Amino acid sequence: MTGNIAILGYGLSAIGPGIGVGLIFAAYINGVARQPEARGMLQPIAFLGMAITEALAIFGIALAFVFRG
């Protein structure tokens, strides 16, 4: 078997952000379901949280290519 361990590392680094983004949108959907008029207020917060959480996975993919070497 050939390949690079960095790609495996990217897979591992995607687990955390995956769970995190899931939790954020679960909370967002919950919030909107309970109070539909709060959607406008919750939406930027949800996307902001997603962007920050997702950054870790993005670092992962960048580093996977950097260390592919």
Add this chain to the structure above:
Amino acid sequence: MTMVVMAAEGYQPPGVEEFWQPLIGEGAWAITRPAIVLALSVGLISWWLLASTRHRAIVPSRGQMVTEGAYGLVRNGIARDIIGSRDFLRFVPLLFSMFVLILVNNLFGVIPPIQYPTMSRIGFPIMLALIVWIVFHVVGMQKHGFFGYWKSLVPSGLPKFMVPPIFVLELITDLFTRPVTLSLRLFGNMFAGHILLILFIAGGWELLTAGGILSVAGGVTWVMALVMTLFEILVEFLQAYVFTLLSALYIAGAVADEH
């Protein structure tokens, strides 16, 4: 791109090499495909904005409605809600330009004759993030003064011994993490999305031509490629929105009053 993959011996999974496409010249000063795409997008956006607002009317035409929708989203949905109604107006031109430029360049990633997301070359998002980085520091220093700005990084009301470590952390976030994540997020999403599309389309072609049961798998792969293209369009919209949103958020943090 398919040609590149096919010309190689056997099947080569797509990599970073797919994105280096010099058209004129070579080396660091080559005019590359993304540079042409960016110039094209700037021309296209200028033409569209001028054409759709030349004959403004109270009952808008279809083109004016699209422009107004995008402008309204940035002005009311992002700038006013986040920066606050007092001083959001002077940042709307910056945010609107960022939003439209990123959106059009991202969408070029799936529009057939072009099919190259400019932001998948790290140089372009770095420049955009650098502009935002300079803007939020300069407006913060205008607002609080040079030393007041660095002082305003630390939230007031902290116990004395907590101030130095929090200041260092906030300094790292402010000077380093924010611009790096801002540019890497846009780059990473476009890069990964485009590589995924290459993988599905070129890999599907490889399977289709292999014959037998593998051809069926190739068909399924191309259906997946279509689904991923639709997903990619969603991501492209989302990344333009998120970049503008975060820029607005950083500017809002710089111009906010001390609590």
